[in-house]
Amino acid sequence: MNRDNRNKYQTFIYWGVTALLVLSGIVLLVFLLIKFDRVLAAGQMLMGILAPILYGAVFAYLLAPVYNWVRQVVEKASSRVITSPERRRALGSFAATIVSVVMWILVVFGIISMMIPQLWDSIMGIVEALPTSLVNLQKWLEQVLADNPEVEATVMEYYSMGVGYFQNWVTNDVVPNLRNIIGEVSSGLFTFLNVIKNLLIGIIVMVYLLNMKEKLVTQMKMIIYSIFPVKIANKVLEEGRYVHHVFGGFIIGKLLDSLIIGIMSFVLLNVMKMPYVLLISVIIGVTNVIPFFGPFIGAIPSAFLILLVSPLKCLYFVIFVLLLQQFDGNILGPKILGDSTGLSSFWVLFSILLFGGVLGFAGMIIGVPTFAVLYKLVTELVTYGLGRRRLSGDIEQYEDLDHIDENHKTFIKK
DSSP states (O other), X not given: OOHHHHHHHHHHHHHHHHHHHHHHHHHXXXXXXXXXXXXXXXXXXXXXXXXXXXXXXXXXXXXXXXXXXXXXXXXXXXXXXXXXXXXXXXXXXHHHHHHHHHHHHHHHHHHHHHHHHHHHHHHHHHHHHHHHHHHHHHHHHHHHTTTOHHHHHHHHXXXXXXXXXXXXXXXXXXXXXXXXXXXXXXXXXXXXXXXXXXXXXXXXXXXXXXXXXXXXXHHHHHHHHHHSOHHHHHHHHXXXXXXXXXXXXXXXXXXXXXXXXXXXXXXXXXXXXXXXXXHHHHHHHHHTTSTTTHHHHHHHHXXXXXXXXXXXXHHHHHHHHHHHHHHIIIIIHHHHHTTSSOOOHHHHHHHHHHHHHHHTHHHHHHHHHHHHHHHHHHHHHHHHHHHHTTOOOOGGGGTTEXXXXXXXXXXXXX
16 A cells, blocks of 8 residues: 555544544533433532542642641751651651641631530520510611601511511421421431541541652653643643642632631621621631632621621621721732732632532632633633734734734734
8 A cells, every 4th residue: 555545544544533533522412411410410429429539639739738848847857867868758748747637637626616616506595585686676676767757667567577477487387397307407417427427538538648649740740741742741731730829829828818817807806896706707717718709698697697686786797897808808818819810800700600600619619710720721722823823912912903914914903
């Protein structure tokens, strides 16, 4: 067989394989769309099975900076006493593992031990004080609206309707269904115990991953270079480093930012003599992890709790949250996070709504860095496509553009 015929058959084979792969992809996509419910259920089941591994991977990723820092400090401090590099590294890894596990225990169980008793006490206090709180709220509304009888009548009418609806709900729905509620509580208890089990297994997985992360990264590089050409493999590694930079910088920075906001809330709310200070501070700190919407998500239930105690303190709390959000958004947040994502405010909002709608609470947390990575990839693809057509990749060249001259590639403005 001569060269021309061989090249012709190779071309046919190439296009045949390409058509087969495209057709297989279309069939797979149609199958996923038709059986979406079953695929989603299978995915959720698989995620439930792998939950301890996922927990451990997240813990290891978050504690990797602490682990690396402790190991370096211990290796450097022991260099005068231990001459063997292997023994110094083993000692550093052991010390770093102990510190990482202790920090994990302090953070996780510290939050649980603080929040659950406070949450229980708060709920019992609200239940006991609810009738008195409703009466006080009614008296306060009557005093505020005393000079406007018409407005007072309208507001009190809706207030009475709301109270009546609430009492009817308690009498007709909650009390008769206590058995179902107890069953749901029992189910929730089993879910809680399952989460505790996943956390405990996750910490074991975390220890393994922290001590073998360099080997895993090396093996991943070998796999990438075995699959792709060198040029593409180098690009994959470059993009992987960018993903690590964005996710690591954003998530760890956001956790630090939320910790500072939670501590500030605890101190300032104590000074303001607000009720349920510890519970509200934890709520504000945890929800602050969510960009943009976080402070308001935490403020709504917190404001309602304070409203039942004192409407005036509730007003002060709302003003406090607005000032705290401005401080965090304009001073503290940029100081800690910098420009880690490079996204404008609109794309931040878009990514939170998109990923939050798909993945829930977790999506609202990882949505911004995930979209930042996708945004960069699309930008690079657009720049590459323009470069192949010998067109400028400078965005300013396309402002007020009418068309591009086909022959000379010149930009014709409006």
